[in-house]
Amino acid sequence: xxxxxxxxxxxxxxxxxxxxxxxxxxxxxxxxxxxxxxxxxxxxxxxxxxxxxxxxxxxxxxxxxxxxxxxxxxxxxxxxxxxxxxxxxxxxxxxxxxxxxxxxxxxxxxxxxxxxxxxxxxxxxxxxxxxxxxxxxxxxxxxxxxxxxxxxxxxxxxxxxxxxxxxxxxxxxxxxxxxxxxxxxxxxxxxxxxxxxxxxxxxxxxxxxxxxxxxxxxxxxxxxxxxxxxxxxxxxxxxxxxxx
Amino acid sequence: xxxxxxxxxxxxxxxxxxxxxxxxxxxxxxxxxxxxxxxxxxxxxxxxxxxxxxxxxxxxxxxxxxxxxxxxxxxxxxxxxxxxxxxxxxxxxxxxxxxxxxxxxxxxxxxxxxxxxxxxxxxxxxxxxxxxxxxxxxxxxxxxxxxxxxxxxxxxxxxxxxxxxxxxxxxxxxxxxxxxxxxxxxxxxxxxxxxxxxxxxxxxxxxxxxxxxxxxxxxxxxxxxxxxxxxxxxxxxxxxxxxx
Numbered sequence: 001x002x003x004x005x006x007x008x009x010x011x012x013x014x015x016x017x018x019x020x021x022x023x024x025x026x027x028x029x030x031x032x033x034x035x036x037x038x039x040x041x042x043x044x045x046x047x048x049x050x051x052x053x054x055x056x057x058x059x060x061x062x063x064x065x066x067x068x069x070x071x072x073x074x075x076x077x078x079x080x081x082x083x084x085x086x087x088x089x090x091x092x093x094x095x096x097x098x099x100x101x102x103x104x105x106x107x108x109x110x111x112x113x114x115x116x117x118x119x120x121x122x123x124x125x126x127x128x129x130x131x132x133x134x135x136x137x138x139x140x141x142x143x144x145x146x147x148x149x150x151x152x153x154x155x156x157x158x159x160x161x162x163x164x165x166x167x168x169x170x171x172x173x174x175x176x177x178x179x180x181x182x183x184x185x186x187x188x189x190x191x192x193x194x195x196x197x198x199x200x201x202x203x204x205x206x207x208x209x210x211x212x213x214x215x216x217x218x219x220x221x222x223x224x225x226x227x228x229x230x231x232x233x234x235x236x237x238x239x240x241x242x243x244x
Numbered sequence: 245x246x247x248x249x250x251x252x253x254x255x256x257x258x259x260x261x262x263x264x265x266x267x268x269x270x271x272x273x274x275x276x277x278x279x280x281x282x283x284x285x286x287x288x289x290x291x292x293x294x295x296x297x298x299x300x301x302x303x304x305x306x307x308x309x310x311x312x313x314x315x316x317x318x319x320x321x322x323x324x325x326x327x328x329x330x331x332x333x334x335x336x337x338x339x340x341x342x343x344x345x346x347x348x349x350x351x352x353x354x355x356x357x358x359x360x361x362x363x364x365x366x367x368x369x370x371x372x373x374x375x376x377x378x379x380x381x382x383x384x385x386x387x388x389x390x391x392x393x394x395x396x397x398x399x400x401x402x403x404x405x406x407x408x409x410x411x412x413x414x415x416x417x418x419x420x421x422x423x424x425x426x427x428x429x430x431x432x433x434x435x436x437x438x439x440x441x442x443x444x445x446x447x448x449x450x451x452x453x454x455x456x457x458x459x460x461x462x463x464x465x466x467x468x469x470x471x472x473x474x475x476x477x478x479x480x481x482x483x484x485x486x487x488x
Contacts, residue, residue, distance in 0.1 A: 003415075003465060029355060029441040071463045091335075098470050111273060140465045178487030197273040217487035218480070219315045221247060221384045226342050233477035234486055236462070242478055243422030243461035 003039040003047070004030075005137050011063070016040055016050055019058035026052075026059050037064075045069050045142040069142040073100035073241035076188035078163055079228055080105045080156050082195040083114040088225035090131050092193075095229045097135035097145055099236055102188075104132065105159055107150040111197035118151070125149045153203060156192065157210040163190035168207045169227050170214040171198050178215045178231060182238050189235060193228040247283040247291070248274075249381045255307070260284055260294055263302035270296075270303050281308075289313050289386040313386040317344035317485035320432035322407055323472055324349045324400050326439040327358040332469035334375050339473045341379035341389055343480055346432075348376065349403055351394040355441035362395070369393045397447060400436065401454040407434035412451045413471055414458040415442050422459045422475060426482050433479060437472040 004026065010016050018026060018040075026032045032052050038061070040048040047069050050061035079101045081092055093104055106128065108115065116124055128147040136144035150156050160166045165186040167178065182189065192212065199207075204214050217231055236242035248270065254260050262270060262284075270276045276296050282305070284292040291313050294305035323345045325336055337348055350372065352359065360368055372391040380388035394400050404410045409430040411422065426433065436456065443451075448458050461475055480486035 025441075029357075071465075073462075073464075095470055095473070098464060098466050099474060100464055113273075138465070138467065179481070179484075197269075215487060218317075218485055220317075220342060220344055221315075221382070222342050223382065226339055229339070229473060230343060230477040230480075230486060233474040234481040236474075237423070237478040237481055240423075241462055242474060243459060 003041055003140055005140060006040045006042065008042045008044060011040070011042060011048060014063045016048060016061040016063055017058050018061070023055075023059045027055050032059070041069060041140045069140070071140050072142045073236060073239070075186070075235070075239045075241060076102045076163070077232060077235055078103045078105060078160070078188070078190045079232060080107055080160060080190060080192040081228055082107060082109040082193060082199075082224070083112040083116070084195050084224040085114050088223070089114070090128070092225040092228050093128055093131050093147060094135040096232050097132045097141065098139040099229065099232045100141070100241060101145055101232060103145050104128070104147045105150050105156065106147070107153060107156040109153050109195055110200045110203060112195040113197075114195075121149055121151070153206070157206060157212070160190035160192060160210065160212055163188045165189040166192070166210075166212040167215045168192040168199070168204065168212050169194065169217055169231055170204050171216070171221065172201075172204075173214040173216045176213060176215050178217050178234055179238070181213045181215045182235055191228065191231055191235060193231065194224065196224045247285055247384055249384060250284045250286065252286045252288060255284070255286060255292060258307045260292060260305040260307055261302050262305070267299075267303045271299050276303070285313060285384045313384070315384050316386045317480060317483070319430070319479070319483045319485060320346045320407070321476060321479055322347045322349060322404070322432070322434045323476060324351055324404060324434060324436040325472055326351060326353040326437060326443075326468070327356040327360070328439050328468040329358050332467070333358070334372070336469040336472050337372055337375050337391060338379045340476050341376045341385065342383040343473065343476045344385070344485060345389055345476060347389050348372070348391045349394050349400065350391070351397065351400040353397050353439055354444045354447055356439040357441075358439075365393055365395070397450070401450060401456070404434035404436060404454065404456055407432045409433040410436070410454075410456040411459045412436040412443070412448065412456050413438065413461055413475055414448050415460070415465065416445075416448075417458040417460045420457060420459050422461050422478055423482070425457050425459045426479055435472065435475050435479060437475065438468065440468045
């Protein structure tokens with residue numbers, strides 16, 4: 001049954017009224033007509049099973065049942081993303097939210113080209129959170145993950161500590177594949193990825209001392225924004241949360 | 245050792261001279277200086293192990309050895325992408341090339357919003373191939389994968405036949421997870437993904453008749469451009485080609 005996001009304001013008692021572009025999508029793209037069933041999702045943790053009543057002047061539905069959303073993964077992944085140039089970080093945030101990241105932590109590292117003063121970082125944080133909120137709704141997440149920028153590499157090391165497993169993607173690492181580092185059971189994992197120029201060796205040494213495992217994700221060189229998406233897809237696949 | 249793409253014209257006998265932005269990146273971002281070692285990759289299948297000789301007026305290197313590139317995955321994945329709105333398809337092509345797709349086949353399906361006449365498709369094909377070439381170089385692929393647009397859904401079904409395993413991502417599929425469909429050994433796989441509105445039921449029926457397996461990649465709804473990237477990451481992870 002097609003699942004479709006609507007704002008909470010579209011739902012009133014046992015009725016839902018969807019207007020505008022959303023209604024157009026349901027009628028013209030999904031080709032729904034009276035009698036058809038759809039699931040509406042309010043982006044705040046609930047799914048509504050509905051039957052379409054009419055499609056004139058918006059799509060009017062009868063709500064036949066409402067349920068706690070089951071779309072959240074059963075693994076708690078925190079993705080720590082080194083600052084990359086504007087659009088790249090935004091793309092990584094959007095895709096990581098779609099894939100089910102529980103929290104996102106942008107942070108500065110030595111080779112970051114993008115650098116932000118405190119005031120600028122506050123503004124950026126708002127923008128990143130909006131992107132996460134939007135992606136969360138679009139992908140029917142039960143609730144949007146928080147984006148929490150960190151102001152130093154050391155804060156990143158400390159923030160990662162609250163995750164039971166911790167890996168840092170490092171292109172110079174040859175011996176420890178991601179698969180080996182994420183085998184077995186774990187409840188939570190910190191996934192740490194670098195900027196365009198990669199991490200410096202001394203950063204990796206500091207990570208090692210903080211009990212974070214440097215890992216490789218293979219022989220091809222992935223762009224800074226592609227690496228976290230792929231590593232997260234691998235973690236979700238490994239834990240049965242991506243077609244598993 | 246950092247691996248770095250350069251055009252073939254930078255290489256002359258046992259010397260390589262890198263100028264412009266690339267030289268700036270090596271000196272200022274990677275902080276290489278005379279005596280340091282780097283690997284240059286020509287995007288045509290060869291890697292060159294080099295020692296930096298000087299960094300004035302471009303980075304001059306001595307080539308100490310050259311090797312057949314080992315960056316290609318050992319699985320042949322053809323990614324069949326339904327037309328999606330401009331930027332989305334371009335992003336999917338870029339990321340699938342980074343991840344190691346062997347060939348990309350954009351194709352039309354019933355709910356595609358994006359539609360192209362024959363002349364427009366030829367122009368689009370050129371643009372998509374340029375994007376693939378660029379991504380191939382950036383990710384140090386041995387050689388760029390071909391982008392071959394198909395003009396009908398039926399051509400897609402036929403094109404998929406040359407792959408030994410064939411899956412189509414379908415959001416209504418609940419019983420067959422991607423993991424089950426891609427378990428065991430296989431030499432080649434066709435990965436087929438839909439447009440923004442998903443596939444129609446009759447398209448899935450036609451795919452089934454063509455011995456293509458409908459699969460689910462989980463409970464979250466991925467955008468049209470995110471699904472192929474994540475499914476390909478899963479295939480690469482499964483086959484030991486992504487940190488495996």
